[in-house]
Amino acid sequence: MSLWLYTNILLFVIVIFDLSYPLTQLPIHIVLGLSGLFLILFNWSRHAVFSTIRNATDRKKKIRLANISKRVYPFHRWVGSTALVLIIFHAGIIFHRYGYHSANLKLWSGILAGIVLLLMVLSGWLRLYYPSVKKRRVHIYLGLLLFFMVAIHTSIF
Ligand code: HEM
Ligand code: HEM
Incomplete structure:
Protein backbone atom coordinates (compact mmCIF):
# COMPACT_ATOMS: atom_id res chain seq x y z
CA MET A 1 0.00 0.00 0.00
CA SER A 2 1.19 3.57 -0.50
CA LEU A 3 3.46 5.40 1.91
CA ASN A 43 -10.71 10.37 4.29
CA TRP A 44 -7.13 11.38 3.47
CA SER A 45 -6.37 7.66 3.02
CA ARG A 46 -8.47 7.89 -0.15
CA HIS A 47 -5.42 9.57 -1.62
CA ALA A 48 -3.27 6.57 -0.59
CA VAL A 49 -5.73 4.16 -2.22
CA PHE A 50 -5.99 6.24 -5.42
CA SER A 51 -2.21 6.49 -5.84
CA THR A 52 -1.82 2.75 -5.23
CA ILE A 53 -4.47 2.03 -7.89
CA ARG A 54 -2.64 4.35 -10.32
CA ASN A 55 0.78 2.80 -9.67
CA ALA A 56 -0.15 -0.89 -9.30
CA THR A 57 0.86 -3.15 -12.17
CA ASP A 58 -1.13 -6.12 -10.88
CA ARG A 59 -4.60 -5.94 -12.49
CA LYS A 60 -6.26 -8.01 -9.75
CA LYS A 61 -4.95 -5.67 -7.07
CA LYS A 62 -6.20 -2.63 -9.02
CA ILE A 63 -9.70 -4.13 -9.27
CA ARG A 64 -9.77 -5.13 -5.59
CA LEU A 65 -8.76 -1.63 -4.45
CA ALA A 66 -11.17 0.05 -6.89
CA ASN A 67 -14.00 -2.05 -5.41
CA ILE A 68 -13.08 -1.08 -1.84
CA SER A 69 -12.90 2.56 -2.94
CA LYS A 70 -16.36 2.34 -4.56
CA ARG A 71 -17.86 0.87 -1.39
CA VAL A 72 -16.40 3.61 0.81
CA TYR A 73 -17.31 6.47 -1.58
CA PRO A 74 -20.94 7.08 -0.41
CA PHE A 75 -19.63 7.68 3.13
CA HIS A 76 -16.74 9.99 2.13
CA ARG A 77 -18.79 13.23 2.16
CA TRP A 78 -20.47 12.42 5.49
CA VAL A 79 -17.20 11.32 7.13
CA GLY A 80 -15.61 14.67 6.14
CA SER A 81 -18.63 16.75 7.20
CA THR A 82 -18.92 14.87 10.53
CA ALA A 83 -15.21 15.58 11.19
CA LEU A 84 -15.97 19.30 10.80
CA VAL A 85 -18.92 19.13 13.24
CA LEU A 86 -16.81 17.22 15.83
CA ILE A 87 -13.98 19.76 15.52
CA ILE A 88 -16.42 22.68 15.95
CA PHE A 89 -17.49 21.08 19.27
CA HIS A 90 -13.80 20.39 20.14
CA ALA A 91 -13.00 24.09 19.67
CA GLY A 92 -16.24 25.28 21.29
CA ILE A 93 -15.57 23.33 24.52
CA ILE A 94 -11.94 24.52 24.57
CA PHE A 95 -12.95 28.20 24.27
CA HIS A 96 -15.61 27.66 26.92
CA ARG A 97 -13.20 25.92 29.38
CA TYR A 98 -9.93 27.75 28.81
CA GLY A 99 -11.04 31.04 27.24
CA TYR A 100 -8.86 32.72 24.63
CA HIS A 101 -5.08 33.12 25.06
CA SER A 102 -3.57 34.77 22.00
CA ALA A 103 -0.02 33.62 22.82
CA ASN A 104 -0.94 29.92 22.83
CA LEU A 105 0.62 28.07 19.86
CA LYS A 106 -1.64 25.02 20.38
CA LEU A 107 -4.68 27.25 20.00
CA TRP A 108 -3.37 29.00 16.86
CA SER A 109 -2.26 25.80 15.14
CA GLY A 110 -5.75 24.42 15.94
CA ILE A 111 -7.54 27.46 14.56
CA LEU A 112 -5.50 27.27 11.32
CA ALA A 113 -6.16 23.51 10.98
CA GLY A 114 -9.87 24.21 11.63
CA ILE A 115 -9.98 26.84 8.84
CA VAL A 116 -8.31 24.44 6.37
CA LEU A 117 -10.81 21.70 7.38
CA LEU A 118 -13.72 24.09 6.70
CA LEU A 119 -12.28 24.92 3.24
CA MET A 120 -11.70 21.20 2.61
CA VAL A 121 -15.33 20.34 3.31
CA LEU A 122 -16.55 23.31 1.21
CA SER A 123 -14.30 22.33 -1.72
CA GLY A 124 -15.61 18.74 -1.43
CA TRP A 125 -19.28 19.76 -1.70
CA LEU A 126 -18.51 22.25 -4.52
CA ARG A 127 -16.54 19.57 -6.32
CA LEU A 128 -19.46 17.15 -6.01
CA TYR A 129 -22.10 19.52 -7.42
CA TYR A 130 -19.97 21.63 -9.83
CA PRO A 131 -17.04 19.37 -10.80
CA SER A 132 -13.97 20.85 -12.52
CA VAL A 133 -10.30 19.96 -12.87
CA LYS A 134 -9.37 23.05 -10.85
CA LYS A 135 -11.66 22.05 -7.95
CA ARG A 136 -10.25 18.53 -7.98
CA ARG A 137 -6.75 19.98 -7.64
CA VAL A 138 -7.84 22.40 -4.88
CA HIS A 139 -9.47 19.51 -2.94
CA ILE A 140 -6.26 17.44 -3.10
CA TYR A 141 -3.88 20.32 -2.22
CA LEU A 142 -6.11 21.39 0.68
CA GLY A 143 -5.99 17.76 1.85
CA LEU A 144 -2.21 17.81 1.82
CA LEU A 145 -2.15 21.12 3.70
CA LEU A 146 -4.73 19.79 6.19
CA PHE A 147 -2.56 16.75 6.89
CA PHE A 148 0.43 18.93 7.79
CA MET A 149 -1.69 21.37 9.79
CA VAL A 150 -3.20 18.60 11.94
CA ALA A 151 0.25 16.99 12.32
CA ILE A 152 1.66 20.30 13.61
CA HIS A 153 -1.37 20.90 15.86
CA THR A 154 -1.43 17.45 17.44
CA SER A 155 2.14 16.25 17.65
CA ILE A 156 4.62 19.09 17.45
CA PHE A 157 3.34 21.87 19.73
C1 HEM B 1 -8.65 19.92 12.02
C2 HEM B 1 -8.91 20.35 13.19
C3 HEM B 1 -8.45 19.82 14.54
C4 HEM B 1 -8.03 18.56 14.92
C5 HEM B 1 -7.95 17.28 14.09
C6 HEM B 1 -7.69 18.65 16.34
C7 HEM B 1 -7.25 17.58 17.10
C8 HEM B 1 -6.79 17.68 18.42
C9 HEM B 1 -6.33 16.58 19.23
C10 HEM B 1 -6.28 15.11 18.76
C11 HEM B 1 -5.95 17.08 20.43
C12 HEM B 1 -5.41 16.28 21.62
C13 HEM B 1 -3.99 15.85 21.41
C14 HEM B 1 -2.99 16.90 21.70
O1 HEM B 1 -3.14 17.70 22.65
O2 HEM B 1 -1.99 16.92 20.96
C15 HEM B 1 -6.15 18.52 20.39
C16 HEM B 1 -5.85 19.39 21.42
C17 HEM B 1 -6.14 20.74 21.41
N1 HEM B 1 -6.77 21.43 20.39
FE1 HEM B 1 -7.35 20.68 18.61
N2 HEM B 1 -7.90 19.94 16.79
C18 HEM B 1 -8.37 20.68 15.71
C19 HEM B 1 -8.78 22.01 15.73
C20 HEM B 1 -8.68 22.84 16.84
C21 HEM B 1 -9.23 24.17 16.91
C22 HEM B 1 -10.08 24.86 15.81
C23 HEM B 1 -8.86 24.68 18.11
C24 HEM B 1 -9.21 26.04 18.64
C25 HEM B 1 -9.85 26.20 19.72
C26 HEM B 1 -8.08 23.66 18.82
C27 HEM B 1 -7.49 23.78 20.06
C28 HEM B 1 -6.86 22.77 20.77
C29 HEM B 1 -6.25 22.94 22.09
C30 HEM B 1 -6.13 24.27 22.87
C31 HEM B 1 -5.79 21.66 22.50
C32 HEM B 1 -5.10 21.29 23.82
C33 HEM B 1 -6.18 20.91 24.79
C34 HEM B 1 -5.66 20.31 26.09
O3 HEM B 1 -4.49 19.91 26.16
O4 HEM B 1 -6.48 20.20 27.03
N3 HEM B 1 -8.02 22.53 18.01
N4 HEM B 1 -6.68 18.86 19.15
C1 HEM C 1 -11.71 15.69 5.99
C2 HEM C 1 -12.17 16.06 4.86
C3 HEM C 1 -11.83 15.45 3.51
C4 HEM C 1 -10.66 14.88 3.06
C5 HEM C 1 -9.34 14.71 3.84
C6 HEM C 1 -10.89 14.48 1.68
C7 HEM C 1 -9.94 13.88 0.85
C8 HEM C 1 -10.18 13.43 -0.44
C9 HEM C 1 -9.22 12.73 -1.27
C10 HEM C 1 -7.78 12.41 -0.85
C11 HEM C 1 -9.82 12.44 -2.46
C12 HEM C 1 -9.20 11.73 -3.65
C13 HEM C 1 -8.55 12.77 -4.50
C14 HEM C 1 -8.46 12.48 -5.96
O1 HEM C 1 -7.46 11.86 -6.38
O2 HEM C 1 -9.37 12.90 -6.71
C15 HEM C 1 -11.17 12.98 -2.41
C16 HEM C 1 -12.08 12.89 -3.42
C17 HEM C 1 -13.34 13.44 -3.38
N1 HEM C 1 -13.90 14.13 -2.31
FE1 HEM C 1 -13.05 14.46 -0.52
N2 HEM C 1 -12.18 14.81 1.31
C18 HEM C 1 -12.79 15.38 2.40
C19 HEM C 1 -14.09 15.83 2.49
C20 HEM C 1 -15.01 15.81 1.45
C21 HEM C 1 -16.39 16.27 1.56
C22 HEM C 1 -17.06 16.85 2.82
C23 HEM C 1 -16.95 16.08 0.34
C24 HEM C 1 -18.38 16.45 0.05
C25 HEM C 1 -19.06 16.07 -0.96
C26 HEM C 1 -15.93 15.49 -0.54
C27 HEM C 1 -16.10 15.18 -1.89
C28 HEM C 1 -15.19 14.50 -2.68
C29 HEM C 1 -15.46 14.07 -4.05
C30 HEM C 1 -16.76 14.32 -4.83
C31 HEM C 1 -14.30 13.40 -4.49
C32 HEM C 1 -14.06 12.74 -5.87
C33 HEM C 1 -14.70 11.43 -6.01
C34 HEM C 1 -13.93 10.22 -5.54
O3 HEM C 1 -13.18 10.26 -4.60
O4 HEM C 1 -14.09 9.17 -6.14
N3 HEM C 1 -14.76 15.34 0.18
N4 HEM C 1 -11.36 13.57 -1.16
Whole structure:
Protein backbone atom coordinates (compact mmCIF):
# COMPACT_ATOMS: atom_id res chain seq x y z
CA MET A 1 0.00 0.00 0.00
CA SER A 2 1.19 3.57 -0.50
CA LEU A 3 3.46 5.40 1.91
CA TRP A 4 0.60 7.77 2.74
CA LEU A 5 -1.42 5.03 4.41
CA TYR A 6 1.48 4.22 6.76
CA THR A 7 2.08 7.93 7.40
CA ASN A 8 -1.59 8.40 8.37
CA ILE A 9 -1.52 5.43 10.76
CA LEU A 10 1.81 6.56 12.21
CA LEU A 11 0.50 10.07 12.94
CA PHE A 12 -2.56 8.67 14.75
CA VAL A 13 -0.42 6.28 16.83
CA ILE A 14 2.05 9.06 17.77
CA VAL A 15 -0.82 11.32 18.85
CA ILE A 16 -2.34 8.56 21.02
CA PHE A 17 1.01 7.82 22.72
CA ASP A 18 1.82 11.49 23.16
CA LEU A 19 -1.42 12.55 24.91
CA SER A 20 -0.99 14.62 28.03
CA TYR A 21 -3.93 12.82 29.70
CA PRO A 22 -4.21 9.14 30.83
CA LEU A 23 -6.14 7.14 28.20
CA THR A 24 -8.84 6.14 30.69
CA GLN A 25 -9.55 9.72 31.76
CA LEU A 26 -9.71 11.63 28.50
CA PRO A 27 -11.77 14.81 28.73
CA ILE A 28 -14.57 15.18 26.17
CA HIS A 29 -12.76 17.89 24.13
CA ILE A 30 -9.81 15.51 23.59
CA VAL A 31 -12.13 12.62 22.63
CA LEU A 32 -13.78 14.95 20.07
CA GLY A 33 -10.34 16.07 18.74
CA LEU A 34 -9.17 12.46 18.40
CA SER A 35 -12.40 11.38 16.68
CA GLY A 36 -12.14 14.32 14.24
CA LEU A 37 -8.50 13.45 13.56
CA PHE A 38 -9.41 9.81 12.91
CA LEU A 39 -12.13 10.76 10.39
CA ILE A 40 -9.83 13.25 8.61
CA LEU A 41 -7.07 10.64 8.27
CA PHE A 42 -9.63 8.05 7.13
CA ASN A 43 -10.71 10.37 4.29
CA TRP A 44 -7.13 11.38 3.47
CA SER A 45 -6.37 7.66 3.02
CA ARG A 46 -8.47 7.89 -0.15
CA HIS A 47 -5.42 9.57 -1.62
CA ALA A 48 -3.27 6.57 -0.59
CA VAL A 49 -5.73 4.16 -2.22
CA PHE A 50 -5.99 6.24 -5.42
CA SER A 51 -2.21 6.49 -5.84
CA THR A 52 -1.82 2.75 -5.23
CA ILE A 53 -4.47 2.03 -7.89
CA ARG A 54 -2.64 4.35 -10.32
CA ASN A 55 0.78 2.80 -9.67
CA ALA A 56 -0.15 -0.89 -9.30
CA THR A 57 0.86 -3.15 -12.17
CA ASP A 58 -1.13 -6.12 -10.88
CA ARG A 59 -4.60 -5.94 -12.49
CA LYS A 60 -6.26 -8.01 -9.75
CA LYS A 61 -4.95 -5.67 -7.07
CA LYS A 62 -6.20 -2.63 -9.02
CA ILE A 63 -9.70 -4.13 -9.27
CA ARG A 64 -9.77 -5.13 -5.59
CA LEU A 65 -8.76 -1.63 -4.45
CA ALA A 66 -11.17 0.05 -6.89
CA ASN A 67 -14.00 -2.05 -5.41
CA ILE A 68 -13.08 -1.08 -1.84
CA SER A 69 -12.90 2.56 -2.94
CA LYS A 70 -16.36 2.34 -4.56
CA ARG A 71 -17.86 0.87 -1.39
CA VAL A 72 -16.40 3.61 0.81
CA TYR A 73 -17.31 6.47 -1.58
CA PRO A 74 -20.94 7.08 -0.41
CA PHE A 75 -19.63 7.68 3.13
CA HIS A 76 -16.74 9.99 2.13
CA ARG A 77 -18.79 13.23 2.16
CA TRP A 78 -20.47 12.42 5.49
CA VAL A 79 -17.20 11.32 7.13
CA GLY A 80 -15.61 14.67 6.14
CA SER A 81 -18.63 16.75 7.20
CA THR A 82 -18.92 14.87 10.53
CA ALA A 83 -15.21 15.58 11.19
CA LEU A 84 -15.97 19.30 10.80
CA VAL A 85 -18.92 19.13 13.24
CA LEU A 86 -16.81 17.22 15.83
CA ILE A 87 -13.98 19.76 15.52
CA ILE A 88 -16.42 22.68 15.95
CA PHE A 89 -17.49 21.08 19.27
CA HIS A 90 -13.80 20.39 20.14
CA ALA A 91 -13.00 24.09 19.67
CA GLY A 92 -16.24 25.28 21.29
CA ILE A 93 -15.57 23.33 24.52
CA ILE A 94 -11.94 24.52 24.57
CA PHE A 95 -12.95 28.20 24.27
CA HIS A 96 -15.61 27.66 26.92
CA ARG A 97 -13.20 25.92 29.38
CA TYR A 98 -9.93 27.75 28.81
CA GLY A 99 -11.04 31.04 27.24
CA TYR A 100 -8.86 32.72 24.63
CA HIS A 101 -5.08 33.12 25.06
CA SER A 102 -3.57 34.77 22.00
CA ALA A 103 -0.02 33.62 22.82
CA ASN A 104 -0.94 29.92 22.83
CA LEU A 105 0.62 28.07 19.86
CA LYS A 106 -1.64 25.02 20.38
CA LEU A 107 -4.68 27.25 20.00
CA TRP A 108 -3.37 29.00 16.86
CA SER A 109 -2.26 25.80 15.14
CA GLY A 110 -5.75 24.42 15.94
CA ILE A 111 -7.54 27.46 14.56
CA LEU A 112 -5.50 27.27 11.32
CA ALA A 113 -6.16 23.51 10.98
CA GLY A 114 -9.87 24.21 11.63
CA ILE A 115 -9.98 26.84 8.84
CA VAL A 116 -8.31 24.44 6.37
CA LEU A 117 -10.81 21.70 7.38
CA LEU A 118 -13.72 24.09 6.70
CA LEU A 119 -12.28 24.92 3.24
CA MET A 120 -11.70 21.20 2.61
CA VAL A 121 -15.33 20.34 3.31
CA LEU A 122 -16.55 23.31 1.21
CA SER A 123 -14.30 22.33 -1.72
CA GLY A 124 -15.61 18.74 -1.43
CA TRP A 125 -19.28 19.76 -1.70
CA LEU A 126 -18.51 22.25 -4.52
CA ARG A 127 -16.54 19.57 -6.32
CA LEU A 128 -19.46 17.15 -6.01
CA TYR A 129 -22.10 19.52 -7.42
CA TYR A 130 -19.97 21.63 -9.83
CA PRO A 131 -17.04 19.37 -10.80
CA SER A 132 -13.97 20.85 -12.52
CA VAL A 133 -10.30 19.96 -12.87
CA LYS A 134 -9.37 23.05 -10.85
CA LYS A 135 -11.66 22.05 -7.95
CA ARG A 136 -10.25 18.53 -7.98
CA ARG A 137 -6.75 19.98 -7.64
CA VAL A 138 -7.84 22.40 -4.88
CA HIS A 139 -9.47 19.51 -2.94
CA ILE A 140 -6.26 17.44 -3.10
CA TYR A 141 -3.88 20.32 -2.22
CA LEU A 142 -6.11 21.39 0.68
CA GLY A 143 -5.99 17.76 1.85
CA LEU A 144 -2.21 17.81 1.82
CA LEU A 145 -2.15 21.12 3.70
CA LEU A 146 -4.73 19.79 6.19
CA PHE A 147 -2.56 16.75 6.89
CA PHE A 148 0.43 18.93 7.79
CA MET A 149 -1.69 21.37 9.79
CA VAL A 150 -3.20 18.60 11.94
CA ALA A 151 0.25 16.99 12.32
CA ILE A 152 1.66 20.30 13.61
CA HIS A 153 -1.37 20.90 15.86
CA THR A 154 -1.43 17.45 17.44
CA SER A 155 2.14 16.25 17.65
CA ILE A 156 4.62 19.09 17.45
CA PHE A 157 3.34 21.87 19.73
C1 HEM B 1 -8.65 19.92 12.02
C2 HEM B 1 -8.91 20.35 13.19
C3 HEM B 1 -8.45 19.82 14.54
C4 HEM B 1 -8.03 18.56 14.92
C5 HEM B 1 -7.95 17.28 14.09
C6 HEM B 1 -7.69 18.65 16.34
C7 HEM B 1 -7.25 17.58 17.10
C8 HEM B 1 -6.79 17.68 18.42
C9 HEM B 1 -6.33 16.58 19.23
C10 HEM B 1 -6.28 15.11 18.76
C11 HEM B 1 -5.95 17.08 20.43
C12 HEM B 1 -5.41 16.28 21.62
C13 HEM B 1 -3.99 15.85 21.41
C14 HEM B 1 -2.99 16.90 21.70
O1 HEM B 1 -3.14 17.70 22.65
O2 HEM B 1 -1.99 16.92 20.96
C15 HEM B 1 -6.15 18.52 20.39
C16 HEM B 1 -5.85 19.39 21.42
C17 HEM B 1 -6.14 20.74 21.41
N1 HEM B 1 -6.77 21.43 20.39
FE1 HEM B 1 -7.35 20.68 18.61
N2 HEM B 1 -7.90 19.94 16.79
C18 HEM B 1 -8.37 20.68 15.71
C19 HEM B 1 -8.78 22.01 15.73
C20 HEM B 1 -8.68 22.84 16.84
C21 HEM B 1 -9.23 24.17 16.91
C22 HEM B 1 -10.08 24.86 15.81
C23 HEM B 1 -8.86 24.68 18.11
C24 HEM B 1 -9.21 26.04 18.64
C25 HEM B 1 -9.85 26.20 19.72
C26 HEM B 1 -8.08 23.66 18.82
C27 HEM B 1 -7.49 23.78 20.06
C28 HEM B 1 -6.86 22.77 20.77
C29 HEM B 1 -6.25 22.94 22.09
C30 HEM B 1 -6.13 24.27 22.87
C31 HEM B 1 -5.79 21.66 22.50
C32 HEM B 1 -5.10 21.29 23.82
C33 HEM B 1 -6.18 20.91 24.79
C34 HEM B 1 -5.66 20.31 26.09
O3 HEM B 1 -4.49 19.91 26.16
O4 HEM B 1 -6.48 20.20 27.03
N3 HEM B 1 -8.02 22.53 18.01
N4 HEM B 1 -6.68 18.86 19.15
C1 HEM C 1 -11.71 15.69 5.99
C2 HEM C 1 -12.17 16.06 4.86
C3 HEM C 1 -11.83 15.45 3.51
C4 HEM C 1 -10.66 14.88 3.06
C5 HEM C 1 -9.34 14.71 3.84
C6 HEM C 1 -10.89 14.48 1.68
C7 HEM C 1 -9.94 13.88 0.85
C8 HEM C 1 -10.18 13.43 -0.44
C9 HEM C 1 -9.22 12.73 -1.27
C10 HEM C 1 -7.78 12.41 -0.85
C11 HEM C 1 -9.82 12.44 -2.46
C12 HEM C 1 -9.20 11.73 -3.65
C13 HEM C 1 -8.55 12.77 -4.50
C14 HEM C 1 -8.46 12.48 -5.96
O1 HEM C 1 -7.46 11.86 -6.38
O2 HEM C 1 -9.37 12.90 -6.71
C15 HEM C 1 -11.17 12.98 -2.41
C16 HEM C 1 -12.08 12.89 -3.42
C17 HEM C 1 -13.34 13.44 -3.38
N1 HEM C 1 -13.90 14.13 -2.31
FE1 HEM C 1 -13.05 14.46 -0.52
N2 HEM C 1 -12.18 14.81 1.31
C18 HEM C 1 -12.79 15.38 2.40
C19 HEM C 1 -14.09 15.83 2.49
C20 HEM C 1 -15.01 15.81 1.45
C21 HEM C 1 -16.39 16.27 1.56
C22 HEM C 1 -17.06 16.85 2.82
C23 HEM C 1 -16.95 16.08 0.34
C24 HEM C 1 -18.38 16.45 0.05
C25 HEM C 1 -19.06 16.07 -0.96
C26 HEM C 1 -15.93 15.49 -0.54
C27 HEM C 1 -16.10 15.18 -1.89
C28 HEM C 1 -15.19 14.50 -2.68
C29 HEM C 1 -15.46 14.07 -4.05
C30 HEM C 1 -16.76 14.32 -4.83
C31 HEM C 1 -14.30 13.40 -4.49
C32 HEM C 1 -14.06 12.74 -5.87
C33 HEM C 1 -14.70 11.43 -6.01
C34 HEM C 1 -13.93 10.22 -5.54
O3 HEM C 1 -13.18 10.26 -4.60
O4 HEM C 1 -14.09 9.17 -6.14
N3 HEM C 1 -14.76 15.34 0.18
N4 HEM C 1 -11.36 13.57 -1.16
